[in-house]
Amino acid sequence: MRHHCPICYEYLFDSMKDTSVMKCGHTMHLECYCEMINRDKFCCPICSKSVIDMSREWRRIDEEIEATVMPEDYRYKKVIFFILDV
Structure with a gap:
């Protein structure tokens, strides 16, 4: 914890406030x-x-996408995206 809070930028090492460790390991x-x-x-x-x-x-979100009828111009278009949660 020798770094700053990414939100308020206060130095965490000597901070008197409670800290939280997220799933990714950052605090x-x-x-x-x-x-x-x-x-x-x-x-x-x-x-x-x-x-x-x-x-x-x-x-x-998947259910909403499946229930949405796409306009003809976009019906067969493909989009690739990446999710960072591994």
């Missing part, structure tokens, strides 16, 4: 973590991996 103040989650930011500000289990959200 930040617990207060900053809660503020980040409350603002619907669910990825680590350092490595961009999800800080919470997003599987329910991914299922909801």
Whole structure:
């Protein structure tokens, strides 16, 4: 923990505030973590991996995509994207 909080930039090593260790292993103040989650930011500000289990959200998005009829111009277009959660 000899680095700064990625949200408020306070030095974590001598900070009196509680800290949180995210799934990816990076740390930040617990207060900053809660503020980040409350603002619907669910990825680590350092490595961009999800800080919470997003599987329910991914299922909801998949269901919405399947239920949406694409316009004819885009119906057979393919898009490739990468997810950083490994």
